[in-house]
Structure formats: structure tokens, C-alpha cells
Amino acid sequence: MTDQKMHFDYLLRLGDNSLILGQRLAEWCGHAPMLEEDLALTNIGLDLLGQARMLLAYAGEVEGKGRDEDRLAFHRDTMAWRNLLLLEQPNGDFAHTMARQLFFDAFQYQQFAGLCSSSDERLAGIAAKSLKEITYHRRHSTDWVIRLGDGTEESHERMQRAVDSLWGYVPEMFDMDAVDDAMVAAGIGVDVAALRGEWDRYIDEVFAEATLSRPEDSWSVRGSREGKHSEHLGYLLAEMQFLPRAYPDAKW
Amino acid sequence: MTDQKMHFDYLLRLGDNSLILGQRLAEWCGHAPMLEEDLALTNIGLDLLGQARMLLAYAGEVEGKGRDEDRLAFHRDTMAWRNLLLLEQPNGDFAHTMARQLFFDAFQYQQFAGLCSSSDERLAGIAAKSLKEITYHRRHSTDWVIRLGDGTEESHERMQRAVDSLWGYVPEMFDMDAVDDAMVAAGIGVDVAALRGEWDRYIDEVFAEATLSRPEDSWSVRGSREGKHSEHLGYLLAEMQFLPRAYPDAKW
Amino acid sequence: MDAINKEPEALEAAFQAKVDAEQRIEPKDWMPEKYRQTLIRQMSQHAHSEVVGMLPEGNWLTRAPSLKRKAILMAKIQDEGGHGLYLYSAAETLGISRDEMFEQLHSGKAKYSTIFNYPTLSWADIGAIGWLVDGAAIVNQIALCRCSYGPYARAMIRICKEESFHQRQGYEIMMTMAQGTKEQREMAQDALNRWWWPTLMMFGPHDRESAHSGQSMKWKIKRQSNDDLRQKFIDATVPQAEFLGLRIPDDKLKWNEERGHYDFGEIDWEEFRSVVNGNGLCNRERLQARVDAHDGGRWVREAALAHAAKKEARKVEAA
């Protein structure tokens, strides 16, 4: 892979993470457990969508093949997506959505904090702008995981189940491959493997306050960096991409 | 509308009914309440799919614009579909699926019995072939509605709720519009309005044996003959049509 | 007996004088019980409409055709949720809780705008809702900015600003599609065909058949008649449709030089009543979606309360 191709791939991973999670949050629209959460979830979804647009637009420029944010969002099939497996998992109940969110928010917070000092100034700028949003996202999901964990018996059980069922998607966030290594070497990217310790500390604190048990590391799945996804992504894309696929000549 | 256009539209309605219901049944695959029902539902789904293929292929020929069964199945958007609203409704639980099936099976049985003597010989042939299948479908859904209605307290409640919630989709089946009138006049089509009495008698007998109450006629919806569908159809199509839309040049 | 019971007529006269003088009634002011009830009904219906109105648009959020359109739509739906919040809060100043209002919605006792019982079938519907439905809402709401009840009037002022933004965005979607491919133009026309008449119905029955209008006008809860508002909307919208090159589905629509207004065809009130009474394609889905969200979210709300109580208890213990 050329440097340029790796740079593109790296930006794509970042952008795809934000876009797919934003799309999942959009599914909550009008169905949240309270009106305030309808607003909060669309707010977070909007932030993620904004990040995705900046990152994908930039990725398209780096690639240099004339693909803009929409071309990248609406004309790639499953195998060309680079988002983390965690983020394409279905919303489940509110506890699932919050567990997924906390795991990613805590990760993305550290990742983007690191990206703020990227030698790629445009990426650093996007990261700096996004970090403020992510700080709020992390606060929001942290609060909810604590509330639900240390709420009623039912909410505690649901929250624990959610955490357990998503735990195996955590290790993939901290994987490094050749692209990551090259980006770290070039001063562009972040060494995510090095972030695990701090992530664990943060999550353990949240778990403690939420009276949740940290799950055992009994299983884990990976593959998104090579486009190996779960079966959920295909359905998400079929829905998301319908219009641009059905009317390829149209502008909207 | 020309005669040819009406003939096309009439065949399309028949074909779309079978295709959309078959697609819904396909969603059950691997998730039925018992293995025998996995087989039965795929069996019925296969029959419907077979009907759809014959009817859409024929419709395409009558239209004379070079659209084959796949072109009609995979390259029409919501507004161009002519299936009954009942058939695009989500599967719900097994009771919902069986209520939908019974209502349609009982209707389609009479409709296709009539079509067996259509002056359109090809259509009459398709109807004759299909009627054997439909006889079995109706037997199957009748048996289940009776079993569930006159089963346990839970199954009775679920079955009654399913019947109630789908009742408003029934009247549309017996609507007649200009196309129907023209097809009846030409000896091609069936006067579905005239079928309601017998349908009611059949259903009332099933309800009696199933210890179910016939719902009041408190609401009804319609519109599919003009392409006015419920919001469910768009999602069904996005999923069903993904591949041919995403790869328009490919043959499969 | 207290002052209120002693002199109801005097209180009512003073209230009416204040309304006539264009002064705002505030929550702590005395007000006739029927004024309060009328406002509760109207404001909660308005709030419910904002919240139920999120659903037909939310139906296209996951399928918006570009990331920019998705972001705009998401922001718009968020605004609507926010409007719902203001309005519930404003209604709460009249002594009803949000939970009570939800209960009334879910039991069918309280209504929401029946326009939301129509389905959104293509992306053009998102344009049509912004252009027509929000356009009609604005005409109604501008009138309400001078409503006699202070909290409602202030909520309306805030809402109107955002709505006019939404309306422009909707019109822009229609414009793009009307200038687009053949299929897009067809979708735009089809959307206009389906939304035009239901939008006109949003203004309510003809003045001659509007039972409560007189009293509401006198109380300045309502500032303009249904027919006047409808005419205003039509006069503003017809040229916009012409500019788009779309045809409004009304053969009787014609500029009346003499009246200085557009004449238009008769509204099919039979259809209106039919949809109100349950025969809209989405009546059941909309209500069920709200009930499911509310019931399905109960454990979350209970958990939040339980957690807050625990936290409070710990604080007390620590003190």
C-alpha cells in the first residue's frame, strides 16, 4: 500500500466510525425513552455525522479519485467499509445503545485527543473541533451507564447484560495493523494499542460507580480493518444507500 | 389508460401480491416456532414466488417495453407497486403472520378460482396451476388460526389481537376501480366486490371454530391500486432490491 | 368563601379588559376555567403534534439521499422535539403535568394534528412537509405569537423563527427535485398531489362551522379565523408552486382579481373526518410508536429517578 493509500484508509476508518454510529443513533429518532433523550441522541448523532462529513470529504481528497463524502457514504458495499464492528451492532434496548456509546466515546475521546497533535494539520483541526463534542458524548453515556447500573434492579440487569454482550467488540478498537503503524510513524495517527490502559481505568471507574461487574475477556471478534464485518452492516447499508443507488443520476 | 396498460396493471397487481407476501414469508426463514413451520412457511413462500414469477413475466410481455420479471421486481420504487396494503405489513408474531395469511389466502382462493375461467388463457393457466397451491395455503392458515384461537389463553389473546389489528386492511381487497371494471368487462378479470359475501362466510366459520370475535368494521385503509402504500414497503424494497440497484450492470 | 368565589363576574370582566388591552395573561393571573381548559387542549395538542410529527420525517432520516440532507433533517427533527419540550413546559404552567398530557395522547383523549396520519412515501415528501405543512404551521403560529396567554405567545415567537427556516429547507428540497431528473420531478409532483389538500385541512373547518371560534377569538387565544389563515396560506403558496413548475391538484384554483385572492375548490371534509376517525394510513402506527416509546422507556425513567434518589440519600447520609 502506498503512503497515500494508507493515509486515505486511515481517514476512512475514522470517518466510517462516526458515520455508522451516527446512522444507528438516527434509528432512535422519535422512539427514545423520553423526549430529552430524543434530543440528546439526535444531538450526538448530528455531531457524529458532522465528523463523518469532514473526515470523508478529506479522505476523498487524499485519495484523489474524485470521490466526495456522498460518493464514499452511498456507493461502497460492505467489504469497503472500515468502521469498527462495535458500531454497526444493532441498537438493542437503551442500555445496549448506552454501553456501545460509552465504549466508543471513551475510546474516541482518547483517540481524538491524540489526533489533536497530528502532523496532518487538517486532521488535527478536525480532531480539535470534534473533541469538544466527544467530551460531551462521553459525559452523557457515562452518566447513563451509571444511572442504569445503579438504578433499579431491572435497569441494573439490563445494563450488565448490555455490557456483557458487547464486551467482545472492545479489543478490536485497540488493534494496530500496518496502516496504523505507518500513520503513527508518520506522526499522523495515534497508537491506539497504547490507549487501552487508560481506557480500562476510565471504564473501571464507571463500572465501579455503576455497580457493574467488568466482564471476563472470554471472547473477541475483529476484522473491520480488512472489511470483514458482521451481517448487520449489509442491512444498514441497503437502507442508508437506497436512494443514491436507485437513482444514480439524481442530485438531491 | 389503454386496454393494454390496464391489462398490464391488472397482472402487476396479481404478481405484486404474490411477490410481496412471499418476501415477507422469507423473513421467517430459520426463525419459525418449530422446524415443521420453517418448512411450511418456506413452502408457501416458494409457491407465492413461483406465482409472482409467472405473473410478472407475463405482465412484462403484455406491457411490451422489455421489462422482465426481475426488471419489474427490482427496479420499481414504492409508488409503482400494486400489492395490497395487507401484504406489506410486517410479520409481527406468528399469530399476525397467520391472520394476514388467512385473510389473503381466503381471498386469493376465490379470486384465482374465478381467474381459472378468464378469457385470457395464459392467465387462466397460471390461476389453475396456482389454485392447487392456494388450496393448501388456505388449509394451513385456517388450521393455525383455529389452533391458536382455540388453544391456550395466551394464544387466543394473541390471535384475537392479530385479527383486530389487521381487520382494517380487509376491505381494500374487495375494492374495484376502473382497471378492475374493464378487466371484468373484457372477461379477463374477476369481480372481487362480489366475493366479499363468500369470504365473510368462510372467515366467520373459521372465527367460530377458533372462538374468535369478528372485529367491528371501525376503520379501513386503501390506496395500493394508485401506489399509495404504508411506510413499511419502502424498507422492504430497499432490502430486496439492494443488489440489482447497487450493481446495475451485473447479471446474477 | 374567598375573593375568587365572591366576585366571579368582576374577575371575568377584569380578565377580559386585560385581554382587550392586549396585555398578556400570566400563569399566576386569575383566568376563567374554560380559558384554561381551552388552552390546555390547544397547547397540548400542539405539543403532541410536534412530537408525533417527528415520526413521518424520522421515517426518512436513515434514508436521506446525501449526508448534508441527513444532517439538515436530523437538526430539523431535533428542533421539533425541542418545540415539543417548550410547549409541554408552557402547558404545564396551566397546572397539568407532562405525564398527564402523555396519558391523554396515548388513550386517544388528546389529539395531534391529523396531517401526521399520512405516510411519507418518498424523499419528496420530506420536501413537501417542510414547504407545505411547516408553511401552514407558520401561518397559524404567527397569529399565535400575539396570543393572550403569555407563555404560549412566547413559545410561539421562539418556534416561528425556527419554523421559517424549516420551511425554506423544505422548499429547497422541492426545488432541487423539481429541477432534477424525470423521476425526481414525478416524485415532487406526486408529493404535492398527496399533501396539498391535507395541508389545507390543517387550518380547521370553515368559520361558519367552527363551533368554538367565537369565544377563542374573544379571548384572543385565536387571532384570525380559519378561513382567513387558509386563504393567506394559499395566496402565499400558489406562486411558489408555479415557480417550481409544479401543478397544484385543484382545477378550481384561479386568481380572483376582484377579491385579490386565489379562489380554490371545495375541501373534502368527508376525507378529513375519515382520517381523524382512524382511516389514515398511519393512525395506528403513529400512536403505537409513541406508546411503545413511552412504555418501552419506563424502566429507563424509573432507573433515572431511582438513581437520583440514591444519590440524594447518600448526600444526606454523608452530611
Added chain:
Amino acid sequence: MDAINKEPEALEAAFQAKVDAEQRIEPKDWMPEKYRQTLIRQMSQHAHSEVVGMLPEGNWLTRAPSLKRKAILMAKIQDEGGHGLYLYSAAETLGISRDEMFEQLHSGKAKYSTIFNYPTLSWADIGAIGWLVDGAAIVNQIALCRCSYGPYARAMIRICKEESFHQRQGYEIMMTMAQGTKEQREMAQDALNRWWWPTLMMFGPHDRESAHSGQSMKWKIKRQSNDDLRQKFIDATVPQAEFLGLRIPDDKLKWNEERGHYDFGEIDWEEFRSVVNGNGLCNRERLQARVDAHDGGRWVREAALAHAAKKEARKVEAA
């Protein structure tokens, strides 16, 4: 003491003699308890695999790219459900009920073929499953058609006929895609890349590491060794891949003139164990789907039983 307990060694010798003489063991015949248990384990695992195997293919049923392909796939999945039924029935002849077998599946005690823990990510995967996974299954199953246990052998004969049909259909999908557009060729190659090694693992561990093989061979539950069957599959499949113009993802793959077989690279058993132990992308989804179908369908099965009982009672009453 009865005859069975009196002379276990004699019974066992007679049993083995019958097996050695290529006679079938039938349900009513005496058989060693371990023979019975081994068969229950193997047959129920086989039945579970048919049923769980419906899920990865079912994942593309609603998205099949033509109506003809949809019909073929639907019929195929139906066949698999049917195979599940034969096999459960055949296993029931050994004194275990279908419900007990389901319980073992759902609790994780009984296994299903770990190949189904991989996701189907493109339509080419449907081709690859038919071509490779069914292809491998046939090689295994043909050997089992001569299994010593009569009901199992007969079920296999019936199943084999259908499977070879499925395998041809899968190959035909691969052929169409390999001759198709650039994207289709890429999907076909990608599917082969992902399914090749997991398919080879379907034959089980190397003979030298296969603990129970010796006894199973002696009892003729197993007729050929894992490695022999694997070699047979590879030898048959490599020319098929070449014909498709696809590259098998194994640098060590090479015809060995001397052996008269293809040499091939070392299987990554670490990955195999990892997927068996829960690290396949779909382990949780597959099991959960089965548990949900079973638990979610309980009320239906109970209703069917309750209704049958009522009908029976009425009949008795009437008589």
C-alpha cells in the same frame, strides 16, 4: 440378572461381528452404550448443523439478486430444514427426544458445525457455501451412507442426493460471478478467500490428533479418516477453482505427481479452536437466533398441544 447383563462380552462380540459383516444395526438391536452415545452426539450435531446452517443462507434470502435465485435459495434452505427433520428423527430412534437435543444445543452442550459461525457478507458467499461447504459435506456424507447404523445411513443416502444438487447450484453462482463484472469477480474471489480454510477445517483434526477416530472406524460409524476425506475434497475442488479462474488462497497448494494428490499448506488450527471457543463473528447471533425462535415459539407449540387435547376431549365426549 437378565441376558444383557449376563453376557456383555458376548453381546458386544456379536455386535461387532455384525458390523464387520457390513450388516446394518437397527434401533431395536442391542448396541454398546458408547456406540449409542457416539451416534447421538454425531447425529444431533449433524441435525443442529442443518438447522443452524439455514441462518447464514437465510441472511441473503430477502436480498437474492433475481427471483430465480431467490426461489432456488429458498428451496435449498427448505431442504436443509428437511434434512434437520430426518436427522432428528433418526437420532430419536436412539432414545433421545428432539426437545432434549434442542436443550443441549441451546445450553451449548451440543455443538453444530463451526463453519456456520462465519458471516455471509456478499451474495458470492451463497455461492461459496454451496460449492465449498456443501461440497465438503457431501464428501463426509457419502462416506456415511455406509455407516453401520441403519437409520443414519438411510438418512444420509437421501440427503446426499439433494446436497449434490445444492453443490452444483452453488458452483453455478460462483461461475456466473466469476464471469461477471469486475466487482462480481472480486466478490467471488473474496468469498473463496474467506471460506476456503474454514471449509478444510470441517473435516476435523488430523488423524494423528483425532482421539475417537479409532473406535468410530472400528464401529463403522466413520468409514474414512479425516485426512483422507480432506484430501479427496481438495483434489476434487482445485480443478473447479481453476476452471472458475479463481485463486485458492494457499501458496503451498501444488499437484504432487508422485502422491497423485495435491499438496497443501498447514491449517491454522489455532484459528479453528478460537472460532469454536466463541471468537467467530456469529457464534452469539446463531445460537441466539435459535434460542429466540425456540423460546419465542413456545406459546405456539403449547397452543397446538392444547388445541389437540381439546379436540381429542371433544371427540371422546361425543363418542
